[in-house]
Amino acid sequence: MLLEAVSSRDPLPLRDSDAAPPESLSKGDELEEKLQKELKKLGTLQETFYADGRRALLIVIQGRDASGKDGVVGTVFDACNPQGLDVTSFKAPTPMELAHDFLWRVHNVVPPKRMIGIFNRSHYEDVLVVRVHNLVPKEVWSQRYEQINTFERMLSENGVVILKFFLHVSRAEQKQRLIERIQDPTKNWKFNAGDLDERNLWDDYTSAYRDAMRKCSAKWAPWYMVPADKNKSRNYLVAKRIVATLETLDLAYPKPKTDLNQYLKSL
Numbered sequence: 001m002l003l004e005a006v007s008s009r010d011p012l013p014l015r016d017s018d019a020a021p022p023e024s025l026s027k028g029d030e031l032e033e034k035l036q037k038e039l040k041k042l043g044t045l046q047e048t049f050y051a052d053g054r055r056a057l058l059i060v061i062q063g064r065d066a067s068g069k070d071g072v073v074g075t076v077f078d079a080c081n082p083q084g085l086d087v088t089s090f091k092a093p094t095p096m097e098l099a100h101d102f103l104w105r106v107h108n109v110v111p112p113k114r115m116i117g118i119f120n121r122s123h124y125e126d127v128l129v130v131r132v133h134n135l136v137p138k139e140v141w142s143q144r145y146e147q148i149n150t151f152e153r154m155l156s157e158n159g160v161v162i163l164k165f166f167l168h169v170s171r172a173e174q175k176q177r178l179i180e181r182i183q184d185p186t187k188n189w190k191f192n193a194g195d196l197d198e199r200n201l202w203d204d205y206t207s208a209y210r211d212a213m214r215k216c217s218a219k220w221a222p223w224y225m226v227p228a229d230k231n232k233s234r235n236y237l238v239a240k241r242i243v244a245t246l247e248t249l250d251l252a253y254p255k256p257k258t259d260l261n262q263y264l265k266s267l
Contacts, residue, residue, distance in 0.1 A: 001025055003241045005222035006213045012225070014206050016170035021233035031232055038239040039079035045246040046116060050084040052251045056111040056160045059242070060119045062128075063167030064205065065195040066177035067228050069120050072167065075235045076242070077118060086111050090121040102126040102144065103151050113159055123148060124164075127212050132204045145215040156220035163245060164221060165238055166213060167228035171202060 001022055006012060026034060049057065061069045077085060088109045097105040103123055111117025127148070131141050152162055169177075178199075181191040198205070217223035224241055228234045 006217040019170040043079040053114040060164040067167035067169040152221040162221035
């Protein structure tokens with residue numbers, strides 16, 4: 001199964017049932033085998049992508065608290081050579097960042113050519129958290145969808161391939177994961193009491209995520225909704241989509257600019 005891009009023309013309900021893995025997806029050992037196959041492909045493609053050097057790849061990962069953003073970064077991109085990866089996590093903006101336009105801090109960390117850049121949260125926080133918590137007036141954040149589209153189109157026209165993933169977790173699964181964060185000493189360092197306040201705004205965030213994806217899923221920067229209640233299927237779907245995209249890029253190792261055979265004589 002290959003994820004399909006979100007369309008502005010189609011409804012996007014984001015129901016709890018939509019967070020479950022597709023029934024057509026394999027389970028158990030068979031799914032693990034498929035995941036490992038995609039990860040192996042990803043590692044090989046990343047090596048060629050780095051050598052090719054004509055493009056950058058930007059992966060945007062968004063999702064509610066405990067949806068598995070760190071898990072995707074740790075599992076899927078573990079298949080890659082870290083030399084070719086840049087990971088950026090976006091926290092609350094600093095006073096310096098707030099003194100600039102909302103995309104200033106983002107443009108500064110867009111990956112250069114040959115690199116894969118991963119945004120763990122992103123510029124979309126400025127139409128999500130900012131909207132839900134009324135941090136700026138509606139007339140300000142409502143203009144940002146088109147500003148984001150223009151920004152991402154400019155990146156695409158300058159060699160940045162963009163893929164955006166929303167990890168969709170159900171209320172029940174998020175509750176279980178938050179409980180685990182509290183009870184598990186290896187996870188409770190991640191727990192933030194503020195996560196519970198955000199959970200109380202579930203419906204507001206649903207509306208904000210729906211609008212962000214439908215308004216900003218473009219041919220040059222598509223959004224993908226990833227069912228995220230099960231970690232293995234979530235990781236498989238993300239990995240497979242990235243692999244499928246890289247396979248369309250006609251990647252190739254660059255040819256040497258001179259005849260290297262001449263150097264064999266000196267060895």
